[in-house]
Amino acid sequence: MKLSVLRVVYDTIVDGPGLRTSIYFAGCTHHCRGCHNPVSWNVNNGNLMTINELLDVVLDSDFNNVTFSGGDPFYQVEGVTQLAKEIKSHSNKTIWCYSGYRFEDILSNSKLSQLLTYIDVLVDGPFIEEQKVDNKPFVGSSNQRLIDVAASLREGRAINFDLEL
Numbered sequence: 001m002k003l004s005v006l007r008v009v010y011d012t013i014v015d016g017p018g019l020r021t022s023i024y025f026a027g028c029t030h031h032c033r034g035c036h037n038p039v040s041w042n043v044n045n046g047n048l049m050t051i052n053e054l055l056d057v058v059l060d061s062d063f064n065n066v067t068f069s070g071g072d073p074f075y076q077v078e079g080v081t082q083l084a085k086e087i088k089s090h091s092n093k094t095i096w097c098y099s100g101y102r103f104e105d106i107l108s109n110s111k112l113s114q115l116l117t118y119i120d121v122l123v124d125g126p127f128i129e130e131q132k133v134d135n136k137p138f139v140g141s142s143n144q145r146l147i148d149v150a151a152s153l154r155e156g157r158a159i160n161f162d163l164e165l
Contacts, residue, residue, distance in 0.1 A: 003079045004046030006039065006071065008057055015067035016096040016121065016138060017163070021058055022067040027075035030100035034129030036140065040071035051083050058087055068097040068119075074112050084118035095119050096138075100126040103147045103158045121161045122147040137163060 004026040009015075015022040024037070026046030031038075039045050058066050066087060073080045084095055097119045099106065106112045106122075116122070123138060124145050131141040138146060146161040 001079045001082060002048040002050055003054065003076050003083065004043045005049045005054070006037075006046045008054075010061065011064065012067075014138075015069055015098070016065065016094075019061075019064045020067045020096070021061060021064040022069055023054060023057075025068065025070040025073045025076055025080065028071040028100065029075065030072060030126050032100060032127040032129070034132065035127060037071070043071075043075065046071075051079065051086060054083050055086050055090065058093070059090060065094040066096070068095065070098065072100050073097055074099050074101055074106065074115065077112055077115050081115045081118065084115060088118050094121070096121045096123065098123045103145070103152060107152075107156075116149055116153060119149045122149050122152075124158075 006024040006026050009022040011019050012022050026040055027043035028041045031041055068080060087093055087095060095118060101124060103122055103124045106116060124147055125143045128141045128143050131143050133142045146163055148159045148161040151159040
């Protein structure tokens with residue numbers, strides 16, 4: 001299986017705490033006004049990479065954790081789930097994932113929710129230009145939340161991630 005990837009950014013600190021390897025997937029149907037990456041909307045704008053190629057990229061750094069961004073990683077949910085499963089089976093890396101979907105909508109969709117099992121933190125909700133913020137770490141607008149996925153799955157409701165900076 002191949003995934004459409006816009007780019008991979010190594011050693012970034014803007015997509016979650018600590019050093020991270022961020023994978024920007026192509027494909028998004030949210031089309032948020034003011035999106036910082038509108039080229040990501042079209043899945044055909046990415047380069048096709050196999051799960052093994054992406055796994056090698058992620059495992060190349062012993063120190064970096066992982067962030068899935070885009071676009072919206074849930075646009076290619078089957079392949080991204082397979083990648084996340086492989087990352088978890090080969091490492092103890094944390095996985096953060098950005099999505100324009102809200103946690104509740106993902107949880108209620110059997111196709112989308114398969115990825116939640118492998119994500120540590122979900123940054124959820126569409127970017128809303130009128131709610132843009134610069135003072136809230138790792139989000140673009142005030143409606144977006146940092147969700148502790150494991151706790152949320154146990155509770156059956158969104159539980160905020162306690163960000164200790």
